[in-house]
């Protein structure tokens with residue numbers, strides 16, 4: 001019984017029922033499948049987070065974002081500039097309380113190199129696609 | 144010194160019970176239940192605020208209540224109860240005196256004082272940092288101090304537990320190896336020591352930082368070390384909860400485990416591999432390589448998940464085998480139909496197994512998969528998942544065993560027996576709702592820890608789908624049901640402890656122990672195979688559905 005010492009003193013030599021063994025093998029193999037699935041997706045899947053991350057100085061980063069915003073600004077919404085950077089360029093996005101800055105207008109099916117930095121040190125996530133950004137640590141990159 | 148210890152003999156089990164141990168078990172259990180009540184009310188407040196039609200609390204109170212909720216239930220309730228379990232699994236089950244009862248009381252006092260300080264700090268309003276207290280958010284120094292005191296107290300409890308194991312062995316209070324439940328408790332205590340060490344490494348500097356003595360806490364470092372504590376502490380819960388499952392099956396049904404070797408081996412997998420898994424909280428963090436994330440989250444190829452999947456079969460398997468040995472052999476599920484569903488200890492335990500597996504377990508593995516995490520990280524899916532593990536699993540299991548602790552340790556009969564019988568069902572239903580509907584809302588993208596999903600004061604509008612609002616409403620209703628189940632539990636426990644009739648030897652349950660199931664080859668548990676097969680198919684389907692879902696979102700590289 002589970003609340004008393006095992007009745008067979010040498011319990012580690014008792015045979016294991018086949019029922020249990022079969023389940024252990026299935027569960028183990030399933031673990032392997034799940035393990036290789038992650039690796040497989042790194043090769044063949046299209047949704048893998050970039051591992052590129054840099055430590056940057058908030059001021060330097062903000063300058064870059066500012067410069068980009070001024071250069072390619074096409075309008076304004078609720079006081080936030082709307083920016084249309086050329087395809088293929090480096091695009092900068094700042095996350096701060098409680099908004100993204102600036103608003104980006106990107107073209108469908110074009111590639112961009114997107115840098116993101118958190119200004120205020122919070123976690124941010126665009127609808128259904130989460131990426132954490134830590135204060136003055138990284139710029140994460142997507143294409 | 145051994146002569147100074149006073150014992151009584153338990154009429155049900157025939158065990159000698161050290162009265163000092165008994166008092167400590169009572170004290171820890173009572174403190175646990177009080178904080179569950181407090182934390183549960185905060186939880187209800189949070190849930191009613193997230194129900195857009197009700198939107199109960201203002202924003203600052205919402206985050207304050209959320210912080211208090213996480214701390215009081217996840218840390219204080221569960222760990223107090225676990226210390227009670229440790230003392231029970233060592234002194235009581237091993238027939239031994241408790242090592243250093245004074246230290247144990249000292250530890251208890253530290254935990255209590257710590258818990259009170261944290262609650263005061265949170266209620267003062269300057270420490271609304273959630274229970275994760277991520278730097279660079281800063282709480283007041285006494286917020287961290289309270290947690291540290293609590294942890295030190297719990298650490299003392301672990302050492303008293305280990306000391307008791309040593310004493311029992313030296314004084315030969317039992318024959319052969321320690322019982323399986325005690326083995327599970329050892330697993331929990333070993334992981335606890337590791338957990339508390341990680342906690343000290345991260346919270347002490349953070350407290351100094353809050354006092355102005357340390358200038359900077361790196362946010363990535365904080366999160367990594369914090370989760371070494373935060374994740375492992377969940378593994379304490381899993382181990383303790385599985386030990387409780389085995390214990391209830393043994394006490395209520397006289398069940399023996401199918402194989403001591405397999406069940407102990409599965410606990411060993413926890414010790415060896417669980418702590419590794421903390422990276423699943425950091426899957427979308429920058430600055431951490433994919434290789435490490437994959438290795439780490441696959442729990443070194445999912446070996447700890449394997450441990451849980453093994454227990455998930457062996458506990459129902461041993462229940463089935465015991466029931467069949469008692470003569471309930473009809474069909475595939477006769478043993479289950481004829482189980483003591485009117486005994487809240489049994490019903491709570493069995494629902495805890497099922498819900499932990501289906502709600503908490505499957506969602507946890509899916510969410511812990513590196514790429515799949517992208518579609519649910521920081522959404523309400525996360526709280527949905529862990530209300531399946533730590534509430535439907537651990538909390539329900541602890542509630543269930545309380546119904547045995549009251550007669551056996553407090554030596555009181557339950558009051559309001561009807562309410563006690565219904566309690567596990569009401570609570571399980573409410574919690575399943577919370578878990579499912581939060582996962583549902585999370586799948587629709589609703590973020591966790593968020594006060595207003597209508598974004599009323601945001602400069603730019605964003606509308607969640609109607610279905611998300613529906614989910615939040617259903618979640619609110621489920622929360623009310625869960626809170627009702629919680630109140631019923633508290634009423635029965637408090638009522639029984641204060642006003643219950645003292646038990647007599649005849650009113651106590653009798654053990655009906657199965658001495659053996661025969662040889663390994665003759666064990667037949669066909670009903671359990673079917674249950675396990677249903678579980679496995681659900682798991683595989685749900686896993687691949689999520690990959691399909693992932694493949695439909697924007698590509699990212």
Ligand code: HEM
Pocket residue numbers: 183184186187189190191193209210212213216217221273274275523526530533534538577590591592593621622623625626629
């Ligand atoms: C009446 C029962 C309960 C209800 C209605 C409830 C409801 C909730 C809700 C609505 C949230 C907030 C989700 C969000 O906005 O992010 C939450 C968070 C949480 N709950 Fe519960 N809960 C209950 C019991 C419990 C118990 C018993 C535990 C632990 C054993 C628990 C652990 C947590 C934790 C750790 C969080 C996360 C806090 C944070 O994000 O900082 N809950 N709960």
Ligand SMILES: [Cu+2]
Pocket residue numbers: 373374375377420421423424
């Ligand atoms: Cu974890």
